[in-house]
Amino acid sequence: MRTTQPTVDLRTSLASVQLANPVLTASGCAAAGKELGQFFDVADLGGIVTKSIMMRPRSGRATPRMAETPSGMLNSIGLQGPGIDSFIANDLKWLKDNGARTVVSIAGHNTDEFVNLAKRLYNQPIDLLEVNISCPNVESRGQVFACDPLAASRVISAVRRAANPNVPIFAKLTPDVTDIAAIARSVADAGADGISLINTLLGMVIDLDTLRPALGGITGGLSGPAIRPVAVRCVWQVHQAVPHLPLLGMGGIKTGRDALEFILAGACAVSVGTAVFHDPTAPMRIIGELRDELALRGFASLTDAVGFAHKSAAEQDGYFAGLARADAAAIAGER
Numbered sequence: 103m104r105t106t107q108p109t110v111d112l113r114t115s116l117a118s119v120q121l122a123n124p125v126l127t128a129s130g131c132a133a134a135g136k137e138l139g140q141f142f143d144v145a146d147l148g149g150i151v152t153k154s155i156m157m158r159p160r161s162g163r164a165t166p167r168m169a170e171t172p173s174g175m176l177n178s179i180g181l182q183g184p185g186i187d188s189f190i191a192n193d194l195k196w197l198k199d200n201g202a203r204t205v206v207s208i209a210g211h212n213t214d215e216f217v218n219l220a221k222r223l224y225n226q227p228i229d230l231l232e233v234n235i236s237c238p239n240v241e242s243r244g245q246v247f248a249c250d251p252l253a254a255s256r257v258i259s260a261v262r263r264a265a266n267p268n269v270p271i272f273a274k275l276t277p278d279v280t281d282i283a284a285i286a287r288s289v290a291d292a293g294a295d296g297i298s299l300i301n302t303l304l305g306m307v308i309d310l311d312t313l314r315p316a317l318g319g320i321t322g323g324l325s326g327p328a329i330r331p332v333a334v335r336c337v338w339q340v341h342q343a344v345p346h347l348p349l350l351g352m353g354g355i356k357t358g359r360d361a362l363e364f365i366l367a368g369a370c371a372v373s374v375g376t377a378v379f380h381d382p383t384a385p386m387r388i389i390g391e392l393r394d395e396l397a398l399r400g401f402a403s404l405t406d407a408v409g410f411a412h413k414s415a416a417e418q419d420g421y422f423a424g425l426a427r428a429d430a431a432a433i434a435g436e437r
């Protein structure tokens with residue numbers, strides 16, 4: 103019989119990085135954490151994933167850059183940011199001073215730019231590097247590195263060689279491919295210590311008043327609850343293809359129940375993105391909700407639930423029977 107667990111151990115890890123809980127922000131949705139500092143202590147989150155940083159300051163794409171749709175949000179921000187030097191001096195310092203676990207996301211126009219960013223961050227106080235290979239790649243005229251297994255693996259192996267060997271690197275993938283498992287295998291073979299998935303899906307909105315595209319950049323990335331089933335499917339497929347590789351799952355997570363779906367599909371931790379725009383406290387709320395959802399289903403720890411949906415019904419029953427036997431033995435020992 104399954105019993106509600108009074109406490110659930112929420113600790114988890116992303117490769118060698120130990121986290122107190124599995125909820126992080128998603129790149130681009132909380133800048134570099136400072137904005138969230140007014141709502142809660144950023145050290146209480148599993149971690150902060152920063153907006154993808156590039157070598158030089160960038161003003162991004164033409165406005166308008168956001169469009170609401172009845173089924174998700176579209177953005178075409180275009181990697182606006184202060185550039186690596188200002189980021190290190192201001193944002194990274196703030197995160198360090200405030201005790202946050204820090205995942206720095208990097209993006210480049212070409213492999214050299216990714217490598218130079220990894221070198222600039224070599225001696226900086228960062229916990230993990232997220233390599234955003236899901237943004238357009240100028241070398242191949244607007245193609246996305248993560249759409250091609252060879253291009254994706256080239257960037258990852260170059261970053262792996264240039265980055266501090268004590269800092270794990272996660273490749274961030276796009277769902278806009280035919281076979282995401284093939285891309286995952288190739289970046290794992292190239293030295294990725296884990297995978298973040300998913301980035302936004304390419305979408306577009308036509309403004310029916312102007313009869314023109316609603317976004318200045320014409321196309322944009324779709325995010326929010328509309329993309330969650332796609333994201334859960336990607337996490338499931340990648341976990342099945344490379345079961346021992348840690349996954350950071352994201353895409354439309356608004357509640358602890360949503361987060362649990364990603365964990366059961368195979369994610370070790372989750373990132374919360376679009377939800378933060380209308381509820382900045384969402385990541386903190388989701389930690390508590392996820393703990394309750396796990397307890398309700400009888401899990402003793404978060405790590406026990408990772409990939410649990412891949413188990414057969416008999417294996418699942420075996421887990422809960424084992425816990426019940428351990429509980430009975432503990433009670434007998436107390437007598």
Ligand SMILES: Cc1cc2nc3c(=O)[nH]c(=O)nc-3n(C[C@H](O)[C@H](O)[C@H](O)COP(=O)(O)O)c2cc1C
Pocket residue numbers: 128129130131153154177179181207234274300301302323324325326327329352353354355373374375376377
């Ligand atoms: C406004 C906005 C900006 C984003 N900027 C980045 C970025 O700089 N780098 C990146 O890897 N992903 C970026 N993303 C993608 C998110 O990190 C996340 O992968 C995606 O939005 C799915 O999660 P969500 O549905 O919870 O937002 C951005 C998303 C949004 C909505």
